[in-house]
Each structure stands twice: as C-alpha cells, then as structure tokens.
Amino acid sequence: MSKHPLDVHMVRSLFRSLARFLRISAVENEASGILPMVSRRVLLKLGAVLLGAWATPPVSRSSAADSDAVPEDPTRVPGQLASPYGVRATFERASRLIKPQHSRTPLHQLHGIVTPSALHFERHHNGVPLINPARHRLLIHGLVDRPMVFTVDDIKRFPSVSRLAFIECSGNSGSEWKEPGKDTVQDIHGLTSTSEWTGVPLAVLLREVGMKPEARWMLAEGGDAAALTRSIPIAPMLDQALVCYAQNGEALRPEQGYPLRLLLPGWEGNTNIKWLRRLKLGAAPFMTREETARYTDLMPDGTARQFTLEMEAKSVITSPSGGERIRERGFLEIRGLAWSGRGRVTAVEVSVDGGKHWAAAELQDPVLPMCHTRFRYPWRWEGQAAIIQSRCTDETGYVQPTRRALIRERGTNSSYHYHAIQSWRIMPDGTVHNVHV
Amino acid sequence: MFMSKFGVFGLLMVMAWGFPVPTVGMTGEADFTDEYGIGRPAEDHEIQAWNIDVAPTGQGLPPGQGTVEQGGEVYAEKCAVCHGPTGVEGPETILVGGRGSLGSAEPLKTVGSYWPFATTLYDYIYRAMPLTAPQSLSSDEVYSVIAWLLNRNGVIPEEAVIDATSLVEIHMPNRDGFVPEIQLDHPLP
Helix, strand or coil: CCCCCCCHHHHHHHHHHHHHHHHHHHHHHHHHCCCCHHHHHHHHHHHHHHHHHHHCCCCCHHHHHHCCCCCCCHHHCCCCCCCCCCCCCCCCCCCCEEECCEEECCHHHCCCCCCCHHHCCEECCCCCCCCCCCCCEEEEEECECCCEEEEHHHHHHCCCEEEEEEEECCCCCHHHHCCCCCCCHHHHHCCEEEEEEEEEEHHHHHHHHCECCCCCEEEEEECCCCCCEEEEECHHHCCCCEEEEEECCEECCHHHCCCCEEECCCECHHHCCCCEEEEEEECCCCCCHHHCCCCCEECCCCCEEECCCECCCEEEEEECCCCCECCCCEEEEEEEEEECCCCCEEEEEEECECCCCCEECEECCCCCCCCCEEEEEEEEECCCCEEEEEEEEECCCCECCCHHHHHHHHCCCCCCCCCCCCEEEECCCCEEEEECC | CHHHHHHHHHHHHHHHHCCCCCEECCCCCEECCCCCCCCEECCHHHHHHHCCCCCCCCCCCCCCEEEHHHHHHHHHHHCHHHHCCCCCCCCCCCCCCCCCCCCCCCCCCCCCCCCCCCHHHHHHHHHHCCCCCCCCCCHHHHHHHHHHHHHHCCCCCCCCEEEHHHHHHCCCCCCCCEEECCCCCCCCC
C-alpha cells in the first residue's frame, strides 16, 4: 500500500470515510462513553492507510517550493495531514545571521513585536549546552537562612508569571561607534528580540530560601561551558526578575537557556543568565570577568563605566532598511521597532530629511514596558533621495540621542550600549544604505 | 488547631523545615504569607562542588601555589595556541601589554592594563579556560599561569610566588579605573 503513488481519488474517498466515521463514533462516544473496540480498529486501519499514502509522497515536502510540486490550484488537491510539531511555510526564508558564538535576528523580516523563538538572537560564551532537564538543579545559597536545591519541576510548581520583554545584548550596534561598517538592520541591530517569558518571580525563590537582610548582590551562574557569571544588585530588580522555564508558550529554546534562565527585564542581555544553575547571595559585587574585563564601557579619559545595566531608549526603522531595495513608487509605510530598558516607549518620531524635521509615528498596541514597540509612519516614495531616521522617547523622558551627541558624551571606544539614532540613505534607484550623518 | 488543619504531614513539614506551611482555607485557595515548602535543603557537598567563585576578598581561593616559571610552562602548553606565544599575538584576546593606552585613540584592554582585581583571574581561568576543557586546571596550574601573566604585565617580579594570600594583596594597575553606574550598597526594600 505504502509503495503506491498518491492517488487523489483514493485519498479523497478515505477522507470522506474518516469524516463520516468520526461523526458516527462521536455520537457513539456520547451515547456509551467508551469508544467501541471495533471502531478503534477501523480508525487505526484508516489511519494506517492515510499515513501509508503520505509516507511516500510523489515529491518530498522540502523541495516543494522549488519544484512544480506546488499545485496549480490548491483547491483541487487535498492538503497535508496534521503534524505533531509545525514548521513554517516552505517558501519562507527568514534566518538568523550566524557567527560561532552569536546569531542575529532578521528584524527586517518580522512583524508585530514578538520574535519567533527560532529567530531569537543568540549569544553564548562557550556553546549551547545540552542539558537533561531531569538532572538540572538550581542551587540558591550564600546569605540565606536555608540553602536549597530546586529541580525544574520544583520551579514549575511555584505560582507562574508571564510577561513580554525584550532582551538586548549590550554589544548590539557596537559596530557603529566608529565607521558605518555594516549594511543591514539585522547585522547592526539584530542582537535584540522580544518574547513572552514564563517563570517564577525571583522574589518568591528568595523568600523560600530566607534571604538575609544583609544581602545586596546575587551571583547568577550558568550551567554552560563558560559557567557564565554576573553579579546582580538585588534591590533594583526584586520586583521584576523572573526565573523562567518557558518562552512564547513552550519550553525555553536551548539557545535561550533551556531548561532555566534568569530574566531581568530591561537590563543588558548577558545579565539574563541562561542555563541557570546557581544563585549565591552576597554583600558586595563578586567582580567577575564579565563585569570588569568585559561589559564595561571605556570613556575618553580612560576610566570605564561599570554596571551599566539598563538598556537605554533605542529605535530603528526596520523597513525599508539597509541592504533592501524599494521596488514600487507610491505609498510606503515606514515601519520599525522602539524599546527602552527603563519602561514604556511613549513616542517615536520619524524624519525623512536626515533629521531636519520630525513627525510623530503611530505606536501600535500593545505598548508595554521593557518590550519592543512597533511604530508605523505613512510615506510616499517617488524616487527621491532621502535619509530616513527614527527617534524614540521613553516614559522617563529620555530621548534617543543623535550619534554625534552620544559620541560627544562617551567617545568612540565605549564598545557597549550604542543606542544612537540610525540613519538609512535611500538612493534614487531605491537601494537603502547605512550612513552616519 | 494546627493538627486539625494539616494533620501529620503538616507537622512533619514544620519539624523538617522549621517554618510553617501555607494555610488552606475553606474554599481550598491557599493563603501564602510565608514559604511554599517547595524544594529541598542543599547538602554541603552539593554546595562545595559548585561554589567555585572567587571574590576580591580572596573568599573562595583554594590551597595551592605557582611560580612565574611554572606558569610559563602551563601557558605554553595550554594557552599559547589561542593567545599567542607571549600573550600579545592573539588570535584570541590579547593578555599582555597596553599599559597607559586606555585614554588613547587605540586603547588595548589586557590583564595588565584593564583588569581591576587579580582575584578575578583565578575565578575566570578556572571556570572557563582553556575553552576546550574548562574547570580542568589544578589550583597549582591556575596560580602559576596567573603568576606568569602578572609578571609579563610588569605587575609582579620574576621570583614571585602566587597563592591565596599573595594574590589578594596584589594591587592591579587599573584598580581605580572603574566608575560604577549604580549604587554598590543598595539596601533591600
């Protein structure tokens, strides 16, 4: 049976039989409360027939987009059967831009505010560990009354909280401190992503272990081959931090810390320790390599800003953006994202003349604190050269700076926390390029 | 009263944990004003196995010691392939040199020019290096590599011996080069 090529008529008749059968057995189930044995056998047989027919499709699914297997008229051919774990349409190509230890989200190819889990940016310091969740443990010790160990199942038993939050690597857009070295919004801004995160409030866990009143800092350590550690000041994050096990409704992706990660909404990405295995409470910062030699921001006078934890207000036009080419003249909706680690985005303005004039863009609901916010601005492009920019303001009143203002304050060797206004130059041929103005 | 609400299980929980379990009202909804009673006490050996961090106070430094000469051998064998024969060639992070460059147009951030605490070297080298075999170096190996790195950066003399005591006493050249952006002693609410 399974060797036979797919016969459309056969499949259609099987579908009809199956539908009829399911209607009947549903009635039977209601009446008797049990699926009769005979019905179950028939169902299994039908299932086997259908699966057999699909097990050797005439053309493999993966090549469907590239071949003439795509039906001329999909209304005249039965479609695919249900599948246990969905995959995107075979025509879609949005991908992360990868380097060995990080990958960047294709912001120009996304919609709304949520980043698909498979496209969430990655940053790891010695690979993505393979962790058996049944063996994973979270140890909380140090300045606590009761050092304790929690399994992943333990963590899931606590009251559960979900929230949307962006995570941005503090090195995002770091290429722009000096020359415009990169072309695309993915390459320049792709180290930020937004997910719905689910977990238990850190405060609940700290109460569980009896945090001592003299505790001020918490060392968070990952269970990866970098055993990455950051010191987290407790007070400012006590009402925000989560220990998460889920992302966008399912278990965390391995790249995002499976099975447990810290979420510190609005704080620089590397503090959101992934593969979390240990929290140690202390009275002072632990001064790990990641908060001294790395992730500190060198100023022109040779001193370095340390514990620059908050991600400052930032926005970027994602469409049209660098590396793209505008194909059609006429109406063009300028679209982009804005976010702030200090709360909600309250306004985004757009300029189409290199920053001489600014006009308010529309913020699209939902507008949430520490979350990507989508903005839109209607425009007409008739083949003119233009420099388009976006600039956002957050609820603290902080306005995203120009590149010049940022560099005036911090020089060009800061490495981290570049958040200046991005400029895209549109050429008369419709091509779009990264420029500094 | 307590027994009538929780029975033997509740009493055992209190005995075992030393804190009250949440009360359950008539509606079945739990009233949590204290702990949830989830998780288990950590065993000492579990804490010791993972408690690998080293603080600027020296807390966490294990016994052991190393010399510059020994460190040169360990470095050549396990570090030079990524960081270069003398720590300046790369291709990975440059470890030696750069003193006085931080305020220039071309700053070079190395162990000698940038790192504020020598104790961080122990913490980081043991936890994360070498990249292909993290947490594989003995304490003598770590101390000796630190001795070699600090000597090549002009921080300690050729004959210095590094151990838990001497490491804490080292004043790194850029010890005062950092300005915290947040309050370091931020009381709990």
